[in-house]
Amino acid sequence: MIFFRKNPNKSQTAIEYLLLLGVVTLIVWVNFKSILKDTGTVANRYYNKVAPGIMGEPPDIQFCPVCGANGCETACGENCSNCPGDCPPICDGNLTCDPNPPNCETLANCPDCQPPPVCNNNGTCDPGENCNTCPQDCHCPQDCSCCGNGVCDNGETCVTCPADCGACCGNGVCDNGETCQSCSQDCHCPQDCSCCGNGVCDNGETCVTCPGDCGDCCGNGTCNGWENCLVCPSDCGACPPGCRLTSQSCDGSFGPFCCAGACVSHVCQPFCIPRGNDCSGHGDECCSGHHCDPLSYTCRPD
Numbered sequence: 001m002i003f004f005r006k007n008p009n010k011s012q013t014a015i016e017y018l019l020l021l022g023v024v025t026l027i028v029w030v031n032f033k034s035i036l037k038d039t040g041t042v043a044n045r046y047y048n049k050v051a052p053g054i055m056g057e058p059p060d061i062q063f064c065p066v067c068g069a070n071g072c073e074t075a076c077g078e079n080c081s082n083c084p085g086d087c088p089p090i091c092d093g094n095l096t097c098d099p100n101p102p103n104c105e106t107l108a109n110c111p112d113c114q115p116p117p118v119c120n121n122n123g124t125c126d127p128g129e130n131c132n133t134c135p136q137d138c139h140c141p142q143d144c145s146c147c148g149n150g151v152c153d154n155g156e157t158c159v160t161c162p163a164d165c166g167a168c169c170g171n172g173v174c175d176n177g178e179t180c181q182s183c184s185q186d187c188h189c190p191q192d193c194s195c196c197g198n199g200v201c202d203n204g205e206t207c208v209t210c211p212g213d214c215g216d217c218c219g220n221g222t223c224n225g226w227e228n229c230l231v232c233p234s235d236c237g238a239c240p241p242g243c244r245l246t247s248q249s250c251d252g253s254f255g256p257f258c259c260a261g262a263c264v265s266h267v268c269q270p271f272c273i274p275r276g277n278d279c280s281g282h283g284d285e286c287c288s289g290h291h292c293d294p295l296s297y298t299c300r301p302d
Helices: 010-052
Strands: 288-294 299-300
Touching: none
Parallel strands: none
Antiparallel strands: 288 299
């Protein structure tokens, strides 16, 4: 070797140096591969605890995080029993109480664990029992309502229990709450309700009581109660000369007097149609606090 030669040849010395360098490089490379292999195994285990199977090895429990770190680590053995903070219970709604992982259902967190209805079949309707949960012990109407049993029992009507007795409208009787407008099959005028609004000026109806059927009073040649020379001169004639209009001064006793409306505190008040009188064609002239009903065309309270 070159370390013991006294007068080494230069070319030989260079070759020996190259050989020595190759040996050293080989030794270093072998050791480095061993280090890489060990490091890769550690990394493999670390990544497997985050995403099991991603590196091809099963998770190593020594690399799993503690409970409460990264959500429910099922690959590391966490479940709703040993780590409820990360793995919440699952209530699947299958009506079966499953207290084991992965469900961990309990009475507090899942309706599936509710106890079955009490029904001891002792012939007495005990507390907690009813006609639905224990029909053997509970009977209607003494223990509970019969409504819902599919039979229109004594005391039930289409009003109190339509589920058993059917809808009222159409049964041939004008029941409470039905009108000629809401249930014309059962309710008939004039025996059940007013005929006003049926388009026919029936016996007893007038242009005052039902202008919708009998027409507007103004123009029929009669100066009816609410009509006056301002709103219906065709029936009531022209207003007399000198009468005062709304907001003008007046004297209710000796004149000047108001053409229409009352004289209050020596001032002519606005004309308005009193309650119950025809307002067809004059819907904005009902007295204060009233409106013109669109069905009967009379002034009604607001």
